[in-house]
Amino acid sequence: MDPSAGYRPRLPSGFAICASLPDILYLPELVFGGLVWILVACTYIYPVNPQAWVMAVSIFCFIMTFIWMFVFLCGSHNDRYAWAAADVFYHFIATVLYLGASVPLAEVTLFMSNYNATLVYYQMDISAVVFAYITTLLYFVHTVFSAIRWKSF
Template sequence: MSATTAERVGSLPSGVGICRTAPDILYIPELICGGLVWILVASTLVIPANPQGWVMFVSIFCFIVTFLWLVVFACEGHKNSQGWAAADCVYHAVAVILYLSASVSLAKTTIDFQTSDPTSKTYKIDIAAVVFSFLATLFYFIHLILSAIRWKTF
């Protein structure tokens, strides 16, 4: 009895299968948290511009690439090759590094903003952005670990 490609332990999901596999179901929370970071940071006063601009770049870049990655897997563009499994690990490692740097930068900016007016709406929105930024980092990290395990069993 030979297992089909879709049933293989190290196989990459495709189509609706991405909604049923452990690492790939994390695309949805990654997109939601990343989109919320993008929206929340964009809705606040951009002070100082440099760290907030970095956060916007990271959140938009990761949102777009994650969405494209999701589309490639959903449309079966990967053809179940080991190269795609490795690329999935590399992308998520890069996303973790980028989001971690953006999250720390955003947290530092929010802490600095607290001293000026801790009751303002902008401060509260920045806190929400920090929380979702660290959540996105966590989801990308979990996805990285699960993708690495899948890549090793491929």
């Protein structure tokens, strides 16, 4: 559409977020991020520091994504250019944080395979690594499509 013709793109609100491409990714981000959170909380490995970082990232992103989705669901964003930019910024930060948590989690899991680790904990940690990378990919795709939407403003 031609911006000079009076067309102004809008950010979706209400249940319209379930029909637009970047916003439909909120639910998978919450599901996979929640799975990372649960699986990391259920495992016990040494050293615990990477696990604490993964927990901090997954809890922060889960809460912020839920709040962000709720803002869009309630229509509190008022179709502003700044909200489109903030959407790109938040999802970029979430992508970087999840990537920064996924790599140490994978390293600890590889280290755990050399130990005599309990098989159940090892399998849960492998699942957490897979879900962490899927969540990273979801946040990255959301960032790309949010940036495309922002550019159209």
